Amino acid sequence: MSDRPAVVRWLATPRFVLIAIIVVLVAVLTAVKPSFLNGAFVLAPLITSITVFTVVGLAQMMVLSIGHMNIAVGQMAAFGAMASGISFDLFALPLAAGLLLGLVAGAAIGALTGWIIARTGVNSFIVTLAMSFALLGLVPTVYSALSTGSAFVVKPEGFDLLGRSSFSSVCLAGWCGPAAIPLMVVPVLVVMALVGLLYQRTRWGRELLLTGSNVTAAELSGIPTARRIVMAHTLSGTLAALAGILLATSIGSFTPSIGDEFMLQSFVGPILGGTLLAGGYVSVVGTFLGITLTLVIRKGLELFGVGIETLNVLLGVILLVALSADRVREIRLRRGRAPGSAPGRPSGSTPDRTPDAEEVPA
């Protein structure tokens, strides 16, 4: 009954399956469509999308870790981006100051959401849904009032460097980096590392997870659950704002439609990566891989120039098949040792549960 070796344990995680699927997909794509390896036009945009949506996924993962949801990720992103846009457009702030202002705005709206949830005890789904409606009203109104053409277009120095440049513009002694890797990966890698560290090694991260596992037990173990709830939502808002700002830098201006596409994707990444909807377990790398998988599939289909109807059908089917493969693997692993009953259910808000593992037919 000793620990299985770390490698074996890792092979059994959803992460490994995701990596395997991604590697196979990339290999197949490269073989069939060599243009997949085009640095500037395929890989760089792909990686840019992956970085932006990884941040979106992490924003959602933050609240998933306490068993909550953030339906307003997209609108929080729009709100944060709007704040940055205003600071560039109206106050002509430099890049760093504007970015900071956007992040603070995101943090503030997240903190407000978290505070409402912690204070009223109302389900996070409802509060963030209401918040998304409120921001959906606020953001376009502000854009209409403060900008011409409903967009903030002033770009401070370094804006395009962050959003639209790759390592090919970083040159040292005549040697330039690859055009396939956008500069945006740098801040995102830092963010991923910080979030990973938070959950792996710090007390706050663990307290977040335990709050997600069982909020009553957490409170009774001396964890300040209300503060952790506010904390998770604040970080979620901050990351959402970061994603919104990154998206704005990559497309070129700040518009109210930033974040429109975030909500569903934000769940897909973490869930594919193994994060539990019920709270209590997260995976930063898994979130990144989940996002990567969906975007690689999309990019591949795009390269084949499939029509929108086929694109959607294939996206859905590939997702299902890939995940079913994961299930088949799990069932094989357990063959002969049928899975036991699921442990007691978590007490957090659990909008979704797959049915309990009933005995797998032999």
Added chain:
Amino acid sequence: MTRARLGSQSITLIAIVVAGTVLLGIASGGDLFSPVGIRTFFQFLAVPILIGLAQMITVAVGQLNLAVGAIGGVAAALAAVLMADLGVPPLIGALVPLAVGALAGLANGWLVVLTRINGFIVTLATMTILLGAQYALVGTRTVSADNWQPLAAVGRATVLGVPLIFLAAVAAAVVVALASRYTRSGRRLLASGDNPEAARLLGISNDRSVVLAHTASGLLCGVAALVSLAALPGVNQSVGGDWLLPSFAAPIIGGVSLTGGTVAVLGTVLAATVVRLVDTARAEFQLAPAWVNFVIGAVVLGTVALDRVRQVRAERRRGAARAQDAPAVDTLEAAR
């Protein structure tokens, strides 16, 4: 429903509906109660009620259905194309959305149960697939309702000034309420949603509950699609595009617990009505849609916060009552 008690949520919602109706009635100078006003109000309440119920059933079993809009869209599009391009008679065409809805729901349920993939991801995947199918069916054109005039006539029909389609939605709500109260499958479904582990130990198949819930949800989406087909000027790829958020908003504002195990049919209907009132107010006061979003957000937060305050008060009262029952201090001293 013999022992149905009005949930506190429902009472709050009834109060909001009454107050809203009165205020809006006054503001509109009575226009709201004119025949056209009444017809318009109820006509657009049918679909929100149906999709709210569709979502409610999956939430009750502890799942959710992201594909409500896509199921409805495909169901309507297929029926439209069959009637317009292949000359299928409207009477048969009317059955198509129901069949498509139920089958799509069944597929969702099976996929969840067989693959054990998270229901969120499964319905997300089927949603994308169905959206592709809907586009493949109608492309960018709008199939005109002239192709199913008898159905469109039903869509326009009123009974005592109330649109028939609204009555159909209410009938569906009644059926759902009765089924959740008086059928074994309904009770098993709720038990699975409430406590799957306990349900399993009681010999209830959670798998069957999940499949049943998704199928019923799909069927209700099919009914919503049929209603849309009858009431819309035409069907195009945008049908169902706007159903997802309202489908969640109605049951959740209506008092359904996201953790599963509860249904609140009346609450769902009332919540949909509140949202419809906000819509009507937008037209009346010619507000920008941005404001409507504000108002909906505020109403939702207000409703839940109010409910919370009441709960806390009730708890306090219970504590105080118990303290009164407890022996007085002096007699306690005597007992020592």
Added chain:
Amino acid sequence: SSGGGAEATGLDTVKVALVPGGPHPYFQPWIAAADQAKTDFGLGDATFNETAGWDQTKENDVINSLVANGYNAFGVFGVSPTDINSTFQNLKQNGIASAALGSCPAGDVNDADFCLSTDTEAAAYKAAQATIQAMGGKGVLAHLTGVNVDSNTQRRIAGVKKAVEETNGAVTLLPDVTDIDTDITTAQKAVADLLASKGSEITGIVSTAYNPAVAAATAVKESGLPISLVAIDDDETILAAIEDGSVYATIAQNPTGQAYVGSYALAKLASKECTMADPGAIIDSGSFVVTKENVATYDDERTAASEQLMKDFDADHLVCS
């Protein structure tokens, strides 16, 4: 139709890609026009890709993938008018010809080689004028339109407002009903609510978006109210409504011309045969009032306009070696 440079060599190296903002009936004529241009001008290829789905990031992705697949001339309807210039700059940096088709970038600068589009403000102005005419020059006008924060919508609002202002108060304009083009149910509900609350006052409706136009046509007909309705675009549903009288008029734009002439000019630019006389020029592709009278014949008028457009390109806009 005649192509000025149909025999020109080198055009077979050009692969033209037409990228609309997303699926919309407006773009459907682009498909046939692209095919036509391909055969008429002997292009290497001409493709149509609508997978962007009204999302600027996805549109950029689609364009980039097409570049990777060897397409070297792009006709793009930008999803986000404020951002599409960045995309054009990117294409230009890589020596790829680009045109804004159907919608010009916001602001005064167009970083594409040219923009061939309906003047949306002018089209909305014409539509509002047609409505006011149908209303007998006085009454209450309602304007139904799409996404409020889109700069094209702002232009349409401005166009309608201008037409109303010219009546010197004879026509009052209700607040614009925006954001109802997302889906047909939303459009229908908004129209019905509008008619229920203000139906007795309204004498004219101008819809500058597709779904509201379809919804309004049926709603006005069913309500039996004496309301004149003018729509935009010439989808078969709208044309049918004009024929049966439920819609008074529509403002047809010229998507075929945009795609056909646009592909032609793009090919000339991409093959380096020509350059733009005035890089970033903004060219109106024309808009046409369609009523019951000319519903059968307006297309001829439009074809003629396209031919004129082609001539204008050869004569004025392109400088060829």
Added chain:
Amino acid sequence: MTVPALEARTISKSFPGVKALDAVSLTMLPGSVHALLGENGAGKSTLIKALTGVHRPDGGCILLPGADGRPAEVQLTDPAAARDAGIGVVHQERNVIRGFTVAENIVLGRMPRRAGRIDWARARDEAAACLAQLEVDLDPSTPIAELSSAQMQLVEIARALFTETRVLLLDEPTASISAAESDRLFRVVDRLRDEGASILFVSHKLEEVYAHCDTVTVLRDGRSVLESQPLSAHSHDEIVDTMVGRALGSLTVPDRPAPRSSAPALELTAVTTTAGHHGVSLSVRPGEIVGLYGLVGAGRTELARAIVGLERITAGELRVEGVPTRIRSVRQALHRHGIGYVTENRKEEGVFLEQSITRNVAVTVWPELQRGPGLISARRERELVARFVDELDIRISSQNQLAGRLSGGNQQKVSLAKWLAASPRILIIDEPTIGIDLRTKRSFYELIWRLADEGMAILLISSDLAEMITLADRIAVMDRFAIAGERTNSHEYDSMSQEIIRLIHSHAGSHAEAGAVGTEEGIDVAG
């Protein structure tokens, strides 16, 4: 020879990393009460689940009397099949549908119908009849969420009896109910036995086992070390030694020194709370174990909750180490005042079922384990946890194991370890030994004594009077949210229990006009 009501042959069952059952056999005869004994984690619950179609055994077979009266092998593929085969069960953990009423929870497996719809009136009547049979006074239309855990258990027993039951499996039914309720349960058990049913009874309370069972099977580490033997052939000590696998000496109550300091570590004076307590005065000195005894519902748990800030104290005074304090949360109680609180409801409040052992145990010490920029050393954390796993002899396969995968008793130890790790100066323990086996109970008692000797002030809440008389230095008795009185513990079971019962009785009697709830229960406890 009589045909067994149920026969299990060489049942095996493995979970990833654990062989929970290894060729276990069992023969249950009609008209008999069969005890299934074993330490925590021995496999008792797993066996019951294997017999009721919850787990499918990896090997072995189950035989039931067939139509011809001869034993026939059956496949119990799911719980419904077991129920239909006449096997009723009450599992160790509560399994109720909280959104349903009592009646519905009872009839859920077989809802009566009329004209195609559920006949709720009949369901209520049948449920009421079933409850009456158990002498339980409960309105069947009460929402079950309003019941206490003990009441829920009675409802579950009613449910097991609702269908035609020839075999009844009871997994630790008496672990968390009062003596009065246990007596009621045993009356039913005895009657069912007399009617020819066969009952399997799991308990860690050997007194009960000897009083009511006739046959015994003992499991150890998933194997049957004693199989379907007459109980009378084995002495109490023999059984204990068989369970443990070695001789377990008798427990001697140590001669404990008088508390070192006379200043109380925790002191309540005339405290009134939002939970409804009135004029509660109580004190615990460092090195002292104060027992708080009372009947279920007397308000002991609520008092503990009020002390750690989960209920508000509205009047009176709370002093911690002599300083008047107002505690607002468990966090303050722990980190500012050194008060630990081990809850009674481990499944919902005590452990994080979906988290590793490490995280469960270390949660209270993270603030101290933090080094440098807020980082926690995983190594130090593991070492710390390993110490407590050792000390409490928690049976785990690795520190990464999820707490939810442990047997009930081991979960209880994890919940205790969490608080010991925090080394509080004041420890409040609520029903610590529910579902804990004898040996662990012993080591737990020794631990408590040791902690007290080291100077910890301990407030012990327990419904097990024997335990209280063994452990406590002083016993306070609570009745209906007030202190009925207090006695120094003589550690003499007979005299002490008499005295305590009398205390409750007189307190209840003096308030007869206030509607004497639970008075009869008070008398029953003496039995």
